[in-house]
Amino acid sequence: MTARVGLVVNPAAGRDIRRLTGGASVSNNYAKRRTAECVLAGVGVVDDAEVVVMPDTSGIADQVVASASDDVEAGLLGIEPTGGPRDTRLAAARFREVADAVVVLGGDGTNRDVGTNVGDVPVVSVSTGTNNVVPTAVDGTVAGMAAAVVADGAADADAVSYRHGTAVAQVDGRTKRETVTGLATVGVVDEAFVGTRALLDAGSLLGGVASRAAPGEIGISGAAGTVHRVEPDDPGGVGVRFAPAEEATRRVRAVTVPGVVSELGVDDCRRLDAGEPFLFEVETAVVSADGERELEVRDAEIAIRAVDDGPKVVDVDAALAAAAEAGFFVER
Template structure:
């Protein structure tokens, strides 16, 4: 059965300041292009796969299409869309994929996957880590990721059995100038800083608190702090909320990886598990809201309600895809 797979390659992922001041991994243009080529190779695991590639400001997608060998019975073409060189490109491409694709492979970090999640609707997403400080994407080989996308897109494996919905987090800030809204994929935090600046969240001492849709002590940043309090799988409804305080006077503290290369003890003034749509509130006299490790929205004299919501993207479980395909005999052929 023929199918269409969308491919997003974010040229900016893995290039923020955290790779310079901390231990974050680096993903350059060459590495992303090689990973994307591996994705195309993996897509040949199934016949008749059409590939739509997002164009981008770094010309990675354009070069990928120009150099590509089309899979048997398929094609590799560039998505016809304007390019602005920022996250709007990813959202615009994901909106097209929602209409035209049977699965999407995303090469990027948490921010790229958040942009995809806003508009991709119910198209299954295979997320490959090429960003700096990743919670959502997996460190999976591009060839394996492409094969998983092909198996899901063509219906070789059952989509319902091999995908799970990731939650999201949304904030409503009531300010003197009106309401402001922001949505994150894995984390949404309040930071005691006045300006967005370099965006990357670098200093745990500036964290006021946050709400996460997933939590594990093996994660980095806000979801790692929350994971020291309560493990919360990404496909479980609700989330975890916490408020930070001084280590020496807070009733509880956790040891967490706060940024790549940094382990700190963080004081916890209060925390609780949240159901979907249950709000956790912050009063912000002056500060910034961060989403998925990046500072996004400057606020002053604001009352902020942050809540987990259940309408995130469908993520493909790569291991489950291959396990199911193998059990159903897809890979073996008898003479």
């Protein structure tokens, strides 16, 4: 039986304005292509393996497939790319039907687009984006190996992966009800317009909910994590409400965007049970997801909940350790 691994490479990840305003690293198309080629090399650890690559308008996927060695069969997923997030969401929905595991090269936004559409297919996340709370800095070859042993069954997917939570905002606005979903965070920003989407000014954050939180993370999850630590697979999450530092009951120091440590006033920060609402009432605001502004709202009540329904994320070390324990890598 062929082990089929899907591969998503987002050309737009790691390219936004935060390279100019902060210290976010640059991930250009050459670097992404090289990482993707390493993923294919790693998948080759399985004798009968196939990699199906999401096509893109930048030509990265074409180059990756053309450079594949004889050890791994590689081809393009049969969708017509348009150059936007729709490509990722459509590819993830297709991978739900045809892939045994998926490797994602991107940031939190790319992983959100995959995770909310890929169903129970295990995901290996490789950091090549700006906000990288969910994806980890792992070598592409190692990521490919982990995906391959899960796809092949040499490592039990249920035993070496965990269910990541999400943060979901229900917005009851002036004229209609809308929903915004984040993989790590959903925030409320005291601004009127989406604009460039990137969150640049920490002082405009009113608060939000994180499905995971730790002081070493970036943005809302990092700020909330200075008070309450929440592991990615813990039930529920943490809600935080910011205030001007001089008026707040406490102040925290946290990484708000790459390269920037800010002091934030905190009026309320508490653990939330799964599904418990954290409320905001605003006249004018923007709702953000995973560090990007998504939705402009007027005269709205915003109820944000941490929900335990995210993607199945592979623990790379655990997957490789399980395969090694089963003797997968050794021939006698």
